Amino acid sequence: MAAPETLRFAGDSLILIDQTRLPDTLTELTCTNVDQVHDAIRRLVVRGAPAIGIAAGYGVCLAVPQDEPADKERYRQAIEYLATSRPTAVNLFWALDRMRRIVDDTETADLKEALRAEAHQIHEEDRQMCHQIGEHGAPLLAACRNVLTHCNAGGLATSTWGTALAPIYHLHRDQKAPHVFADETRPLLQGGRLTAWELSQAGVAVTVITDSTAGSLMRQGKIDAVIVGADRISAAGDVANKIGTYSVAVLAKHHGLPMYVAAPTNTFDLTLPSGDEIPIEQRHRDEVACVGDVQIVPDAAGVLNPAFDVTPAELIAAIITERGVIRRPDQNSVAEHFRSADRR
Ligand code: MRU
Numbered sequence: 001m002a003a004p005e006t007l008r009f010a011g012d013s014l015i016l017i018d019q020t021r022l023p024d025t026l027t028e029l030t031c032t033n034v035d036q037v038h039d040a041i042r043r044l045v046v047r048g049a050p051a052i053g054i055a056a057g058y059g060v061c062l063a064v065p066q067d068e069p070a071d072k073e074r075y076r077q078a079i080e081y082l083a084t085s086r087p088t089a090v091n092l093f094w095a096l097d098r099m100r101r102i103v104d105d106t107e108t109a110d111l112k113e114a115l116r117a118e119a120h121q122i123h124e125e126d127r128q129m130c131h132q133i134g135e136h137g138a139p140l141l142a143a144c145r146n147v148l149t150h151c152n153a154g155g156l157a158t159s160t161w162g163t164a165l166a167p168i169y170h171l172h173r174d175q176k177a178p179h180v181f182a183d184e185t186r187p188l189l190q191g192g193r194l195t196a197w198e199l200s201q202a203g204v205a206v207t208v209i210t211d212s213t214a215g216s217l218m219r220q221g222k223i224d225a226v227i228v229g230a231d232r233i234s235a236a237g238d239v240a241n242k243i244g245t246y247s248v249a250v251l252a253k254h255h256g257l258p259m260y261v262a263a264p265t266n267t268f269d270l271t272l273p274s275g276d277e278i279p280i281e282q283r284h285r286d287e288v289a290c291v292g293d294v295q296i297v298p299d300a301a302g303v304l305n306p307a308f309d310v311t312p313a314e315l316i317a318a319i320i321t322e323r324g325v326i327r328r329p330d331q332n333s334v335a336e337h338f339r340s341a342d343r344r
Contacts, residue, residue, distance in 0.1 A: 004026065004028070005159075005160075006051055006158065007046060007054060007055055007123075007159070009058045009061070012032060013030045013032050014030070015029070015031075016028060016029050016030075016040055016045055016046045017029075018045050019045055019047055022156075022193055022194055023193050023194075033062050037062060037085075041092075047152075048152060048156060048157020049090070049229065050126050050129075050158040050267075051156070051159070053096075053122065053126075054159060056083075056085070057096075057118065058123075059078065059082050060075055061116050061119050070112045071108075072103055072111070075103045079096050079099055079100050087280075088279055088280060094266045098118055102114050127161075131160075132322035133163050133263075133322055136167075136320050136322070136324055136325055137170070137260065138170040140167065140258070140320070141178055141260075143224075144178040145179060146179050146180075146222055147181070147226070148181045148214055148217070148223045149226070150183040150185060150191060150226075150228050150245050151229065151244075152185075152195045153228060154194070154199070155169075162198075163264065164229045164261075165199070168180060169202065179206070181206075181209055182207070182208050182209070184211060186211055190242065191208065192208045196208050211244050218251055223255075223257060224257065226258070226260065228248070228260075229241060229262060230262075231308055232269050233263060233268045233269065233319065234273065234274050235331060235335070236274050236313055237330055237331070238310055238313050239261050239263075239275065239311045240278040241261070241311065242307070243307060244309070245309055249311040253315050258317035259311075259317050260317060260320060262319075263321060265337075278310055280306050282305060282306055323337065
């Protein structure tokens with residue numbers, strides 16, 4: 001059986017792999033209205049910056065059922081509502097802006113078809129970008145025996161292949177993939193559950209470690225490079241990604257290891273001068289205070305549960321996008337990356 005897709009749109013339904021149930025159960029969740037898509041994004045049924053954007057694009061299409069006439073107001077309300085599902089990944093707002101432009105610029109009679117075409121286009125572009133990131137990133141990892149990644153920035157977080165895992169899948173086609181250490185990624189275990197699942201499905205050797213093991217492995221020379229994804233990147237090249245990424249970046253710097261970030265250009269938010277302005281999602285205390293159904297933190301204790309942190313650009317060796325590689329990212333090299341691509 002072919003590997004199931006992270007998300008697909010069929011008829012009047014958005015069908016998602018339910019990532020909250022992996023790796024125990026591979027099951028799909030079908031959304032037929034905007035509320036269900038909002039809930040799926042908020043609960044991390046679908047997660048990872050690019051996948052959230054794609055899901056939201058399709059979600060807008062569900063604002064008006066197939067047998068009812070298009071209604072600009074209902075689409076606009078859906079766009080506003082979906083924008084409240086999660087705050088950090090800028091791909092969500094980028095995709096919704098694209099859908100909003102279609103609503104604004106299209107005659108009502110043609111709107112349904114135009115919105116579907118745009119959502120499919122966002123999805124298709126993501127497939128292409130993941131492959132291009134794989135091509136650009138593969139040479140950076142080609143000489144590595146062991147690579148560390150944090151969270152899940154693989155096929156499950158995108159349409160296919162992922163961002164951070166794309167160079168690894170690229171090398172794997174030639175049987176040259178490095179072995180991957182996957183941080184388990186407390187509290188929701190995207191590394192232990194999702195990265196380990198998808199890499200093993202693909203036949204890439206992967207070992208899960210607790211988040212606190214990474215430093216010790218680096219000290220022993222057992223990690224050659226780190227590669228992660230991103231949820232939002234500022235104009236200065238500061239990167240918001242899953243909580244714990246900053247700690248890994250500091251460790252990599254201390255041990256002289258390259259820290260790579262892989263992300264499509266739609267993950268950049270050039271309106272933000274630095275990472276300090278990136279909104280960081282705070283999630284429910286139970287994600288930390290409970291393991292499964294068992295409470296492990298006393299009621300009287302406070303819990304802090306930020307979903308993301310910011311890694312300053314100076315800790316990052318390179319950012320890999322679908323357009324190429326930004327070495328030593330800063331305000332100038334990021335601006336130049338966008339300028340040179342626009343000139344092409
Ligand atoms: O909370 P999540 O699981 O949506 O967080 C995902 C990440 O932090 C990923 O690393 C990031 O979105 C990049 S996905 C290609």
